[in-house]
Amino acid sequence: MSTLQGVLSYFxxxxxxxxxxxxxxxxxxxxxxxGLSVSMATALLVSITYTWSTNDALATVMGVYVVGVFSGALxxxxxxxxxxxxxxxxxxxxxxLAKRGESFKALKYATIYSFIGSVFGLVVMGLLxxxxxxxxxxxxxxxxxxxxxxxxxxxxxxxxxxxxKGLISALIGIFLALIGLDSVVGTPRLTFGIQNLKAGVAVxxxxxxxxxxxxxxxxxxxxxxxxxVSKIGKEVVKLGTILKEFWHSMYYCVIGTLVGALPGxxxxxxxxxxxxxxxxxxxxxxRPFGEGAVEGIVASESANNACIGGALIPxxxxxxxxxxxxxxxxxxxxxxxxxxxxxxxKTNADSFYAILAGGLIxxxxxxxxxxxxxxxxxxxxxxxxxxxxxxxxxxCVIGAYACNNRIFDVCMMLFFxxxxxxxxxxxxxxxxxxxxxxxxxxxxxxxxxxxxxASTAANPVVAMFGRPITMILLVxxxxxxxxxxxxxxxxxxxxxxxxxxxxAG
Amino acid sequence: xxxxxxxxxxxxxSPGTETPPARFTEEESALHEYLKNKSVQDSIVxxxxxxxxxxxxxxxxxxxxxxxxxxxxxxLFPLLLATFAVAIAFxxxxxxxxxxxxxxxxxxxxxxxxxxxxxxxLLCVIGLGIAYVVLxxxxxxxxxxxxxxxxxxxLLGERRIWMxxxxxxxxxxxxxxxxxxxxNVRLP
Numbered sequence: 194m195s196t197l198q199g200v201l202s203y204f205x206x207x208x209x210x211x212x213x214x215x216x217x218x219x220x221x222x223x224x225x226x227x228g229l230s231v232s233m234a235t236a237l238l239v240s241i242t243y244t245w246s247t248n249d250a251l252a253t254v255m256g257v258y259v260v261g262v263f264s265g266a267l268x269x270x271x272x273x274x275x276x277x278x279x280x281x282x283x284x285x286x287x288x289x290l291a292k293r294g295e296s297f298k299a300l301k302y303a304t305i306y307s308f309i310g311s312v313f314g315l316v317v318m319g320l321l322x323x324x325x326x327x328x329x330x331x332x333x334x335x336x337x338x339x340x341x342x343x344x345x346x347x348x349x350x351x352x353x354x355x356x357x358k359g360l361i362s363a364l365i366g367i368f369l370a371l372i373g374l375d376s377v378v379g380t381p382r383l384t385f386g387i388q389n390l391k392a393g394v395a396v397x398x399x400x401x402x403x404x405x406x407x408x409x410x411x412x413x414x415x416x417x418x419x420x421x422v423s424k425i426g427k428e429v430v431k432l433g434t435i436l437k438e439f440w441h442s443m444y445y446c447v448i449g450t451l452v453g454a455l456p457g458x459x460x461x462x463x464x465x466x467x468x469x470x471x472x473x474x475x476x477x478x479x480r481p482f483g484e485g486a487v488e489g490i491v492a493s494e495s496a497n498n499a500c501i502g503g504a505l506i507p508x509x510x511x512x513x514x515x516x517x518x519x520x521x522x523x524x525x526x527x528x529x530x531x532x533x534x535x536x537x538x539k540t541n542a543d544s545f546y547a548i549l550a551g552g553l554i555x556x557x558x559x560x561x562x563x564x565x566x567x568x569x570x571x572x573x574x575x576x577x578x579x580x581x582x583x584x585x586x587x588x589c590v591i592g593a594y595a596c597n598n599r600i601f602d603v604c605m606m607l608f609f610x611x612x613x614x615x616x617x618x619x620x621x622x623x624x625x626x627x628x629x630x631x632x633x634x635x636x637x638x639x640x641x642x643x644x645x646x647a648s649t650a651a652n653p654v655v656a657m658f659g660r661p662i663t664m665i666l667l668v669x670x671x672x673x674x675x676x677x678x679x680x681x682x683x684x685x686x687x688x689x690x691x692x693x694x695x696x697a698g
Numbered sequence: 699x700x701x702x703x704x705x706x707x708x709x710x711x712s713p714g715t716e717t718p719p720a721r722f723t724e725e726e727s728a729l730h731e732y733l734k735n736k737s738v739q740d741s742i743v744x745x746x747x748x749x750x751x752x753x754x755x756x757x758x759x760x761x762x763x764x765x766x767x768x769x770x771x772x773x774l775f776p777l778l779l780a781t782f783a784v785a786i787a788f789x790x791x792x793x794x795x796x797x798x799x800x801x802x803x804x805x806x807x808x809x810x811x812x813x814x815x816x817x818x819x820l821l822c823v824i825g826l827g828i829a830y831v832v833l834x835x836x837x838x839x840x841x842x843x844x845x846x847x848x849x850x851x852x853l854l855g856e857r858r859i860w861m862x863x864x865x866x867x868x869x870x871x872x873x874x875x876x877x878x879x880x881x882n883v884r885l886p
Contacts, residue, residue, distance in 0.1 A: 241883050355737070357790040361744055364783055368751070371779070375772035380764065382772045383754075406827070413854065414820045580861070583850035584869055586827065587843055590834075591877060594886040603831050603886060611824060618815070619736060637775040644769045679793050 196319055196549070199542060203550030209252050213551055216256020217558035223257065224264030225570055226581065231261035232627075233408060235521045236400035237588055239528065240595035247529040248547045254525060255551030258518055260559050262460060262498055263307035266490075267567055270299045279460025279497035282468045286482065286489030293485055297568055298430045302490045304563030305435050306442050308556055310495035313446035314453060314502025315552040318509075322538060322545065325510045328662075329535035332511070335643035335657050339666035341632040344513050346673040347455055348625045355620065356677040362621045365612075366629020367636065369394045376638050389601040396524045398593035398602040399609045399630055403623045404517070405589040406610025409582050411617055438488060441475065442495040449496035453503020453515050460497035460516070467496035501552065509533050509545060512635065517624045520631045528596070731802075737794030741787045748783030751776055822853055839885040843870035 203209045216238075223234040234257050242250035265280030270287035283303065290299040332340070345367075349359025372383045373393025384390040445467040452463035471482070471492035478486040504515025505522075512533045514520035526533050531541050538545050593606035613623045643657055650656035658667055675681055732738050755773040768774055826849055833842040847866035856862055877883040 241877070241881060244882060355790070355793055357737075357786050357793055358740070360786050361740070361783075361790070364779060364786065367779060368776070371776055377770060378764070378766060378772050380762070380772060382758075383776065410820060410823060413823050414815045414817075416816055416819075577856075579851060579854035579856045580865055582854065583847050584865070586823075586850065587847065587869070587873065590830065591873065591883070591885060595877075595883045598884050600831065600835060600886060603834075607824070607827050607831065610827075619740060640775060640778075641770060644774075648769055678789065679796065683796075 196323075196546065199546035200319070200550045200553065203252075203547060204554065209248065209547075209550070210554055212249055212252035213256040213554040214558055216253035216258075216551075217260040217555050217562060218256075219253075220257040220260030220262075220555075221264045221562050221566065221570070224261035225267040225567075226576060230404055230408060231258060231265075232517045232521060233401070233404040233585075234261060235518050236397060236404055237592035239521060239525050240397045240401070240592040242525070243528060243596055247525075247531065247544055250525055250529065251544065251547045252551045252554075254522055255548060256555045256558065258522070259311050259498075259501055259552055259555035260562060262501060263304070263311070263494070263559050263563060264567070266303040266307065266494055267300065267570060270296055270303060270490075279464055279500070280493070281461060282464040282493035282497075283490055285468070285493075286480075286484070286486045289480075289483070289485035290487070290490075295428065295485070297428055298487070299485075299490060300567050301430050301564065302435055302438075302487045303494045304560060304567065305432075306438070306491045306495040307498045307563065308560045309439070309442055310446050310449055310498030311501055311556045311559060312553065313443070313495075314450045314499035315505075315549060315556070316502070317450050317499075318502035318505050318552075319549050321506055322510055325506060326535050326538050329510050331662060332535065333643065333660065333663065334639040334646065336660075336662050336666055337511075337639040338636050338643060339663065339670055340511060340513055341636045341639075343666060343670040343673060344507075344632065345625060345628055346670060346677070348622075348628055350673065350677040356679065358619075358621050359625050362616065362623065362625035363629040365616075366626040366631075367633035368629075369399065369626075370630050370633025371637060376634065377641060389599070393634075394630070395597060395602050395605065396527075396630060397596045398606040400521055400524070400627060401589050401592045402606040402609025403613040403626060405585060405592065406606060407613025407617065407623065409586050409589070410610060410614040412578060412582060414614070414618075438491045441471070441488070442491050444470065444474070445492045445496040446499040449499030450503035452496070453500030454506045455503075455515070460500045463496040463500045463503075464493040467492040505548065505552075509537055509548070510535060512537075514628060514631060517627045520627045523631055731798055732794070735794040735798050737790050737797060739794075741791035741794060744783055744787035744790060748780045748787055751783065752780035755780060819853065823850070826850055826853070834886045840870045840874055843873070 219234060219238075220231065224231055235254055238250075238254055238257060242253060245253075262279060266283045266287065269280040269283040270291050273284050273288040287299045287303065290296065345363040346360070349363050350356050368383075370393075372390055374380070374391055375382045381391050448467045448470065449460075449463040452466060453460075468482075468489060471488050475486075475488045478488045480486045482489050500516070504519045507513040507515050508519040508523055510533075512523065514523050523533060526544070531537070531544060589606055589610070590603055593603045594600070596602060613626075616623055616626065647653040647656040652659075658664060676685075755777040759768070759771055759773040759777075762771075766772075826846060830842060830846040833845065836842075844866050847869055848862055851862050851865060874885065878885050
């Protein structure tokens, strides 16, 4: 069966479509309410869909993911508080437009370009997954280790201002992943005598704590107020006018997909990059950037939604998640006994088609919900936090318990909630912790396998690093680490400034 | 705090000036300045944890009942992690040092204050979370959730009794029906 046939078979499956719709509706609300994030909703869903079939779970998760990333723009435009980190850039022009009474126009631009971005990313994923898999089949244990290290170094450099803090977050994640029975020797490791830790740190309660309960604590501790919702008018915006930005949006989609495919980077980075590119290439914006330019919304929304398809590429072909949400989706696979990686497309083609079809069907729901429901959602966005947060905390408890039916997991969720809160408070991002937690076990086993394979070779160093793929990955990883060292960064910035001064002088 | 002999001895090196006490105060304030920096504080914690993990890994390796070669040992990777942690702690310390030095150079410029935190409320929320988990064990999910929601909503500032009652009673029942009955998810 070809990819197209496989994907299309889901388009006529009413149950699959219904589950995508349910996920899309959930994503619309979760993404648009500040304080609830897509990562949190996906983490909760993983535990709830534990007993479902894989395809049912994937349909719902894709619905939440695709529409949730888009709906962050709703609160960004209407109340100037991004519903998701990837919508931060949308606030720059979306809210000024809403203040001028043009929120309907802003929402329409955001919806249509989120749709274009999502479809673009998913189509690229469908086209590139096969060729990348062919390359991935040649990967050896050391390559996997280096690729994961490269991902962690990238996420460390992109998610926080301080590279060292990003790396510390990643180390915390890896450390937590090492707890439990060792996969090679089979002895308990780093369990400190706690029986319940022998099975390791369960990923789902940890993620629910890091993204759900930590968010509750953060919002409560800072006493963030409920935003005032802008009124929505009903001005007529012609589709032809909106699509004038189509070709520019293709450029932003390429940026979004590439950034998404980079292990560790995600929507916020893609949106920032595209926005700065938009400022460079759009010579005559409808209004100055930052004062309500629709071109800014186009750049941000098309790029952050194109990230979805991009982020799924390394997750499916290499088992290296592109961002926090795909790290959580990866755990859906593990829970259902599937192993993403180079052989995934061959052995589990059906799940691949389900992801692609789920994504594309959700794009259609994105368009429908965005145009019809989003303008009427303002009352839900303004649900008071004092009523919303306690319910979220209860959902976190349900989510943590549902996976293994252990109260110990609920305790772990509380622990991770406090840990996530403290990390955020000190300026650390929790995204590298997530990636470290998901990738740590794989890094450990591949590293030891690579060393033991090399130890039997005549020249161990050549055996470990002598292959072209390994050398490329090694150079990339070293370059990422070295160029992000603060002293090196300052030196380069100083040289650049000196060059500019020389040119000006 | 006593003045170190080394500093006191230099008192005569520059007659007529009161450098020693001033110098000491300067050193003390410099140390204080460093310790106040968040990156420096974190680097100390990272260093301590890195060393602890390293020592733990070495001890566990040598005291293991079944001895394996280092390359196959479960403690090889934790040891590597500990080494990384120490290196990153150093890097973070240098970042902190740079921040302190550049803050001195930009003296007078107002530092961006961190967002204020309501610690009492935060501790109450964590305490309520723990109490909720304990309660679930004794009185099961729905009654425990009713009490938890009522307490949390009150704590977060809602004072309308009907609203508190409606949500704290209605929501657990709704969640029970949705998860336990419709979605077949086991509740605690």
